[in-house]
Amino acid sequence: MPNEIFFFSGTGNSLALAKSLAGKLGNTRLTRIAYTDDAEIVSTAEKVGIIYPVYSFGMPKIVKAFIGKLKVPPNSYVFAVCNYAGMSGSSMKQTQKALAAGNIKLNAGFGLVMPSNYLPFGGAEPEEKFQKKVGRAETRLERIAGIVKAGESRNIENPWYFPYWLTELANRYFLKSIVKEVKKLHADDKCTGCGLCTKVCPTVNVRLVEGKPQWGTNCELCLACLQWCPVHAVQMGNISPDRKRYHHPDIQAKELITDREF
Ligand SMILES: Cc1cc2nc3c(=O)[nH]c(=O)nc-3n(C[C@H](O)[C@H](O)[C@H](O)COP(=O)(O)O)c2cc1C
Known part of the structure; x- marks a missing residue:
């Protein structure tokens, strides 16, 4: 090619x-x-x-x-x-x-x-x-x-x-803050245990434990887990329930769950 x-x-x-x-x-x-x-x-x-x-x-x-x-x-x-x-x-x-x-x-x-996908903003x-x-x-x-x-x-x-x-400084701060931010990710009662969040994660950082997602520490904060959740069950602290989710309308989750070859 x-x-x-x-x-x-x-x-x-x-x-x-x-x-x-x-x-x-x-x-x-x-x-x-x-x-x-x-x-x-x-x-x-x-x-x-x-x-x-x-x-x-x-x-x-x-x-x-x-x-x-x-x-x-x-x-x-x-x-x-x-x-x-x-x-x-x-x-x-x-x-x-x-x-x-x-x-x-x-x-x-x-x-x-x-378009912005950064839900905290x-x-x-x-x-x-x-x-x-x-x-x-x-x-x-x-x-x-x-x-x-x-x-x-x-x-x-x-x-x-x-x-x-300034970019380097902001990046350094951001990398440190990921550790804190990832701890805010959780699934609420709406979670059906479908596992889509585990599949769209680019770093294999989300795993299902007894049917519910749990997050590790290798997070990019890309928010794919939250934004693609079909029932809006993945939350970030208490800021996300009222915020409209985003993903590009022409892209489907399955296009982001393949291995390296696409
Ligand atoms: C963790 C995070 C940090 C971001 N930081 C910036 C930023 O510094 N400046 C900006 O203009 N957009 C920022 N954004 C918005 C994304 O760059 C933008 O929405 C991008 O198009 C998302 O691409 P994707 O859908 O391929 O993930 C940020 C988004 C995330 C999730």
């Missing part, structure tokens, strides 16, 4: 973008970024893309770990697309640095605004706002596809001025 796009996605935005871009590029294999023991992740594609959501102004830790294991052919064209609800911080700079540590050049890096956005964001992202994807097809190298996008050290 001439093109390969690796994607990480909790609630489907990044997967929707990856699928759309793959359709525009043609001949593209989609590979999910999820927990793996593999020491190396090897792509033989001529063009390699990485699509991920911004977490706390930077890359999710699972994406950082993935980049640390990635091996690509010496002359491959590498691009990345981050997506976020409002502020990307210095995510793309982080991506560029992480790739450079493995001697991989980032040829082009883009940022796209997408509010529930799903209103339909009108959703449509606007998704429509704009789709238009920009057309342009990105053209750049990738042409193999054009360009400066990474930094849509918001944001000092790199």
Whole structure:
């Protein structure tokens, strides 16, 4: 396959973008970024893309770990697309640095605004706002596809001025806070024990114990467990019962439960 796009996605935005871009590029294999023991992740594609959501102004830790294991052919064209609800911080700079540590050049890096899935900051956005964001992202994807097809190298996008050290600081704080936040995740009486939360978790961090989910410590806080629960039984402390759940409407949970190959 001439093109390969690796994607990480909790609630489907990044997967929707990856699928759309793959359709525009043609001949593209989609590979999910999820927990793996593999020491190396090897792509033989001529063009390699990485699509991920911004977490706390930077890359999710699972994406950082993935980049640390990635091996690509010496002359491959590498691009990345981050997506976020409002502020990307210095995510793309982080991506560029992480790739450079493995001697991989980032040829082009883009940022796209997408609907928010971060429930602690509010529930799903209103339909009108959703449509606007998704429509704009789709238009920009057309342009990105053209750049990738042409193999054009360009400066990474930094849509918001944001000092790199601030991104690093916010990330460090976020990583510490995950430990606290994951303890707030629990299932209420509505839980039917269907186990979907265990399957959509990209880090295999949720297990059913006597028919009810329990969370370990290897959490990304992607909130897939909460957002995909079919009966809205997964809660985050006491803030979630009244907040509207979100996942990208064109993506189904089963698309996020396959192993690495997609
Ligand atoms: C833990 C967490 C942290 C987030 N941090 C940011 C952020 O710093 N800036 C931002 O604009 N959006 C942030 N978001 C929103 C997501 O980046 C955005 O909704 C993204 O499109 C979700 O992609 P997905 O559906 O593929 O998981 C955050 C979401 C989560 C779950």
